Amino acid sequence: MTKAEKERYHHGNLRAVLVRIGRELLETETKPSLRAVARHAQVSHGAPIHHFPTWAHLLAACAADGFRELSADLACAAQHSTNAEKTLIEMCLAYLEFAKRHPVVFRLMFNNNAITERTEEFLQQSSAAYSCLQDAVRALDPDMSDARFDTLINTVWAMLHGLSILELEDQVCRTATPNLKTQDFLVHGIGQLVR
Amino acid sequence: MTKAEKERYHHGNLRAVLVRIGRELLETETKPSLRAVARHAQVSHGAPIHHFPTWAHLLAACAADGFRELSADLACAAQHSTNAEKTLIEMCLAYLEFAKRHPVVFRLMFNNNAITERTEEFLQQSSAAYSCLQDAVRALDPDMSDARFDTLINTVWAMLHGLSILELEDQVCRTATPNLKTQDFLVHGIGQLVR
DNA sequence: GACAAAACTTGTCATTGACAAGATTGGATG
DNA sequence: CATCCAATCTTGTCAATGACAAGTTTTGTC
Numbered sequence: 459m460t461k462a463e464k465e466r467y468h469h470g471n472l473r474a475v476l477v478r479i480g481r482e483l484l485e486t487e488t489k490p491s492l493r494a495v496a497r498h499a500q501v502s503h504g505a506p507i508h509h510f511p512t513w514a515h516l517l518a519a520c521a522a523d524g525f526r527e528l529s530a531d532l533a534c535a536a537q538h539s540t541n542a543e544k545t546l547i548e549m550c551l552a553y554l555e556f557a558k559r560h561p562v563v564f565r566l567m568f569n570n571n572a573i574t575e576r577t578e579e580f581l582q583q584s585s586a587a588y589s590c591l592q593d594a595v596r597a598l599d600p601d602m603s604d605a606r607f608d609t610l611i612n613t614v615w616a617m618l619h620g621l622s623i624l625e626l627e628d629q630v631c632r633t634a635t636p637n638l639k640t641q642d643f644l645v646h647g648i649g650q651l652v653r
Numbered sequence: 654m655t656k657a658e659k660e661r662y663h664h665g666n667l668r669a670v671l672v673r674i675g676r677e678l679l680e681t682e683t684k685p686s687l688r689a690v691a692r693h694a695q696v697s698h699g700a701p702i703h704h705f706p707t708w709a710h711l712l713a714a715c716a717a718d719g720f721r722e723l724s725a726d727l728a729c730a731a732q733h734s735t736n737a738e739k740t741l742i743e744m745c746l747a748y749l750e751f752a753k754r755h756p757v758v759f760r761l762m763f764n765n766n767a768i769t770e771r772t773e774e775f776l777q778q779s780s781a782a783y784s785c786l787q788d789a790v791r792a793l794d795p796d797m798s799d800a801r802f803d804t805l806i807n808t809v810w811a812m813l814h815g816l817s818i819l820e821l822e823d824q825v826c827r828t829a830t831p832n833l834k835t836q837d838f839l840v841h842g843i844g845q846l847v848r
Numbered sequence: 849g850a851c852a853a854a855a856c857t858t859g860t861c862a863t864t865g866a867c868a869a870g871a872t873t874g875g876a877t878g
Numbered sequence: 879c880a881t882c883c884a885a886t887c888t889t890g891t892c893a894a895t896g897a898c899a900a901g902t903t904t905t906g907t908c
Contacts, residue, residue: 571760604829613842620815634799647808
């Protein structure tokens with residue numbers, strides 16, 4: 459049986475479809491809801507409950523899916539670099555790009571006001587993404603002390619995430635002419651931290 | 654007429670009370686709502702509408718109130734320092750403390766997923782708070798170039814805000830023993846940026 | 849081929865945000 | 879001081895939502 463387009467009672471793929479549509483509606487609609495997701499998926503309003511007991515669980519799944527995609531982007535950005543510092547910079551730029559490409563889901567992923575259900579899947583995917591960044595920082599100097607590592611990972615991630623939010627909320631300060639790019643601030647800031 | 658406890662038809666102070674209760678419910682309840690705020694304020698469910706046309710407007714007012722308080726905290730932190738760098742550090746620590754003290758409102762203030770109504774009051778209070786930080790950065794060297802200023806303000810704010818979020822979401826990495834404090838990371842990071 | 853579990857539908861309920869119409873109050877004006 | 883108007887508040891209503899329950903269809907397993 460092809461899982462493709464058969465109009466059958468058992469959707470067979472509903473969970474993944476709900477997450478995909480959920481992410482779409484989050485980005486495009488002002489008032490996404492479980493029922494709206496169900497309508498777009500062409501199923502009844504009660505169908506999603508078997509995959510997501512509450513709306514919060516679907517949100518957590520959308521966020522987890524975002525982390526999955528982010529991890530992939532980070533891994534992809536890392537694979538073409540020669541030295542460790544360039545790798546880290548590339549990953550940071552990929553992170554920033556992800557934020558700009560999926561603003562709503564990005565905000566959701568890191569907002570514990572919205573993520574009220576910290577699903578197993580959510581925790582797993584979120585820490586997997588963190589691991590990518592941690593590995594890249596550790597690679598700067600495999601022999602660094604624990605204290606140095608803590609300092610680096612926390613300051614780098616803070617800089618990276620903070621600047622992504624600034625960019626997202628359109629609050630990057632630009633008084634100089636010609637304007638400096640957000641990427642410039644990011645590369646400069648990370649560069650200062652890792653030295 | 655004392656505006657204090659008179660049980661009267663015209664509340665007289667309702668707008669401020671709604672914001673206060675709104676902020677309280679945001680921090681304590683899992684499912685705050687316009688009607689719940691009205692109940693706690695002992696007014697009918699229709700009363701808030703004359704002060705806040707929609708729930709989003711009340712959220713914006715709560716966020717604006719948060720920015721107001723943040724500005725006060727920043728100003729207070731700044732007034733007892735001698736040199737510009739120490740002043741900036743003190744303000745950063747106050748910012749972090751504010752985030753820890755009001756986690757939900759803090760997340761709200763900087764989350765444009767939730768703030769769908771960018772009220773005049775909200776924009777005003779938010780940029781007022783930014784101004785505090787900008788002034789402190791400018792004071793590091795009143796003669797710095799625009800490019801230098803842009804770089805500093807954006808990296809400092811990114812570090813500060815990013816680390817506050819890390820702390821809030823309990824994702825500060827601590828592998829070293831004894832554990833380093835979040836404040837240590839912050840002071841160290843800011844120190845590296847301003848030199 | 850039967851049967852149990854999973855997936856989906858339909859129906860229902862309390863709650864919510866938003867709106868409308870009416871009641872009450874305070875203050876400005878004469 | 880009397881009047882009147884606008885602001886404030888109440889009550890009632892409606893569609894939409896999340897959550898749940900009960901019933902129906904399908905899948906897969908023995």
